[in-house]
Amino acid sequence: MLVNRSLCRSWLSQVTHRYANGQNFSCRHIVPAPRSKPPARYVHGNSKQSSNVKPSGGEPVPESTTVPNNNLFKAVAFTGAFTVGCFTSATIWEYENTRSLIIAKAKQAQFGWWQSRSLVERSSWSQLKLEIRQYWDNLNTGEKVFAPICLVNLLVFGLWRVPRLRATMITYFTSNPAARIVCWPMFLSTFSHYSAMHIFANMYVLHSFANAAASSLGKEQFLALYMSAGVFSSLISILYKAGTRQVGMSLGASGAIMTVLAYVCAQYPDTQLSILFLPALTFSASAGIKVIMGIDFAGCVMGWKFFDHAAHLGGAIFGIFWAYYGTQLWAKRLTLLNYYHQIRESKPK
Numbered sequence: 001m002l003v004n005r006s007l008c009r010s011w012l013s014q015v016t017h018r019y020a021n022g023q024n025f026s027c028r029h030i031v032p033a034p035r036s037k038p039p040a041r042y043v044h045g046n047s048k049q050s051s052n053v054k055p056s057g058g059e060p061v062p063e064s065t066t067v068p069n070n071n072l073f074k075a076v077a078f079t080g081a082f083t084v085g086c087f088t089s090a091t092i093w094e095y096e097n098t099r100s101l102i103i104a105k106a107k108q109a110q111f112g113w114w115q116s117r118s119l120v121e122r123s124s125w126s127q128l129k130l131e132i133r134q135y136w137d138n139l140n141t142g143e144k145v146f147a148p149i150c151l152v153n154l155l156v157f158g159l160w161r162v163p164r165l166r167a168t169m170i171t172y173f174t175s176n177p178a179a180r181i182v183c184w185p186m187f188l189s190t191f192s193h194y195s196a197m198h199i200f201a202n203m204y205v206l207h208s209f210a211n212a213a214a215s216s217l218g219k220e221q222f223l224a225l226y227m228s229a230g231v232f233s234s235l236i237s238i239l240y241k242a243g244t245r246q247v248g249m250s251l252g253a254s255g256a257i258m259t260v261l262a263y264v265c266a267q268y269p270d271t272q273l274s275i276l277f278l279p280a281l282t283f284s285a286s287a288g289i290k291v292i293m294g295i296d297f298a299g300c301v302m303g304w305k306f307f308d309h310a311a312h313l314g315g316a317i318f319g320i321f322w323a324y325y326g327t328q329l330w331a332k333r334l335t336l337l338n339y340y341h342q343i344r345e346s347k348p349k
Contacts, residue, residue: 067177067242078183079235083228090224091333092340097220099344142211145219149191149226150203153253156191157199174249177238186238190230192251202253205261212264221330229259229318236314240300250308255315258292262319265289289316 136144156173159165173192175185193199214222233255241247265271269286293316299309322329 066245067238067247071177071179071182072239072242074182075177075186075235075238078186079231082187082231086224086228087221087330087333088336090220091336094218094220095337095340095344140211141214141219141222142207145214145222145226146203146207146210149206152191153193153199153203156188157193157196160192160194170249174251175234175237176247176249177241178247179249182238186231186234187227189234189251190227190253190256193253194251198252202257206253206257209257209260209264212268213260216263216267217326221326225259225263225322225326226256229315230256232318233258233311233315236317237308237311240310244303246303246305250311252308255308255311258312258315259319259322262289262293262316263323266320266323289320292316 139147160169160173169192171179171181172185173188175189176182179185193202210222213225217225230253234250237250237255265285265288269284271285272282273285273288274280274282293313296307296309296313296316298304299307300313
C-alpha cells in the first residue's frame, strides 16, 4: 500500500483493546474498520485474547482508583521536558547531518578520483558494507525513519515473550497513572505491543503514512514529533484516567501513530483515502480524521471502557496542532542552531 500526496489507501481505524486477564490492561492499536463504517473503529466482542504470555506478576494494579497528585505533576513535567529535549536533540542532529554532508561532498570533489580507484582494492567485507550503504541511501525518507522504529518495536515485542522479564515489562513498558513509576513508562509504552496482530497493525499503518509525513517534515523533525506525540498521548490518557477514576495499564504506539495520521490528513485535507478491503469507497482525508476524532470524543464523553480514546484523541490533536503551527515553532530553532554552531566551531580542531 502506497501513501503519497495524490492517493493514500490505508486503514483509518484505530482502537484500544482492553485485555481482561485479571487486570485492566488496555492496548492502543490499529485494526481494520468494519465494512459498515470504514473510518470507524472495530470493537472486539470478546476482550479476552489467547496468548502464551499472561500479564500477571510484576507491579500489581492498585485497588484504589485515586491517582496521586504527585504522579500527575510528574507526568506533566516529564512531558514538557521530554518534548523540549526531543526537538532540541533533533535540531542538533539536523546540524550534524548537514555538516557531515557538506564535508563529505567537499572530500568527494577533492579526492573522488582516488576513491574510485580504491574501489577495486576493497575487501569483500568492505564491498558488503558499501552495498548496504547504497541500499540504505536508496530508501525514501519514510522508510528510513520507519525501519528503526519498527526494529525497536519488534525488539520490545520479543522481550514480552521472556517470562523472566514479565515483571519488568509490566512496570516499565505499560503506562499506569497509579503506578509507582510513572514517567519513563509514558515513553517506553509507545514501543510496547502485547500481541502479534497488535504490532502488525500498528506498524502497517505507520509504514503507510510515514513517507508522507517524513517527506514534509524531514527525518529529524519527524522522529522528534513521533516520540513527543507518544508521550503527549500518554499524558492525555493519564489525565483522563485520573479525572474519571479509571486506573489501568495501557500500551501501544497508536497514540503516536494517530499524530502522524492526523498530521497527514490536516496537511493534505483533499487527499482521497480508501479502506484496504474497500478500495472503491473513497473519502477525503479531512472527512476521515473528523470521523475518527468524533468517535474518540464520544468515547471519552460517554465513558466507553473498551478503548483508550483519550490517548488517541490526544495524539490526533497533537498532529493537527503541528500541521498548523509546527512550521513556526520549528523555525524558532535557529537561535539554538546559531548557539550550537558557535560552540561547535570554538572547539579545537
